[in-house]
Amino acid sequence: MKRVLGIDDFFYVSDKSYDDLAERAIPHYHEAHRLLMASLDFPSDAPISVVDLGVGTGVTSAYILKNFPHAKVTGVDLFDEMLCEARERLSPFSGRVNLVRSDNAEYLRGLDRRVDAIVSAFCIHHQNEEGKKSLFSLIRDQLRPGGQFVMLDWTTYFHPHLRAISREHSLANMQSRVLDPQDQKKWTYHWNTVNKPSVHEDLIAWLNGTGLRAETFCRWPELSLIVAFAEKEDS
Numbered sequence: 001m002k003r004v005l006g007i008d009d010f011f012y013v014s015d016k017s018y019d020d021l022a023e024r025a026i027p028h029y030h031e032a033h034r035l036l037m038a039s040l041d042f043p044s045d046a047p048i049s050v051v052d053l054g055v056g057t058g059v060t061s062a063y064i065l066k067n068f069p070h071a072k073v074t075g076v077d078l079f080d081e082m083l084c085e086a087r088e089r090l091s092p093f094s095g096r097v098n099l100v101r102s103d104n105a106e107y108l109r110g111l112d113r114r115v116d117a118i119v120s121a122f123c124i125h126h127q128n129e130e131g132k133k134s135l136f137s138l139i140r141d142q143l144r145p146g147g148q149f150v151m152l153d154w155t156t157y158f159h160p161h162l163r164a165i166s167r168e169h170s171l172a173n174m175q176s177r178v179l180d181p182q183d184q185k186k187w188t189y190h191w192n193t194v195n196k197p198s199v200h201e202d203l204i205a206w207l208n209g210t211g212l213r214a215e216t217f218c219r220w221p222e223l224s225l226i227v228a229f230a231e232k233e234d235s
Ligand SMILES: C[S@@+](CC[C@H](N)C(=O)[O-])C[C@H]1O[C@@H](n2cnc3c(N)ncnc32)[C@H](O)[C@@H]1O
Pocket: 005, 010, 013, 022, 053, 054, 055, 056, 057, 058, 059, 060, 076, 077, 078, 079, 082, 102, 103, 104, 105, 120, 121, 122, 123, 126
């Protein structure tokens, strides 16, 4: 049974601290976003329709809108607090941005037109296995043939030792760059309790299981961070 996440699960939403802390807490934050954006295989002047699942404060969408000047992006998020910051960040692209307060799966279920691309950064790890699989099926359904899905996210390892050392690496990186001990505690709690990263190979298998053709574009193995790319082949 899918648990609906509330604001108490996201300290950075109620603290309004995401923009200040995310790029320090999350290693390779901008580099990984640039790779997500670069992996989208469309001409730069294509008028693509893109959905950004868990848009947060709009960083991923901003990369896409800047690099695809005719793209239109719909950003989906659970919280007005994040959408408000996304609205401000994305104001230079007005006319090409639509922000929707919704659960990702609910939004995709209600979508009445297939899109060219769906992206998601640091969001899908909040779902359990069942939630991820069902979201991947919805993504497959809502992409047009030839459409692409790119996911930047935390993963994990099957073996407990590898799982432990990749978590230690991520925490050590965060602790060296987020200096306030209270903030360090909040990130640690969030990563240890709210996040539900899956094994990287499982994610790729679940994506392939929907009929998408998925593979890993980039991987930071010691952190178990990945950019995965999937395409809906022309049928
Ligand atoms: C770690 S932030 C990432 C934000 C942004 N994508 C980025 O990379 O900076 C995760 C975001 O996903 C949103 N989120 C989590 N679960 C969601 C769901 N089921 N539906 C919609 N948004 C969700 C949270 O509200 C939060 O804004």
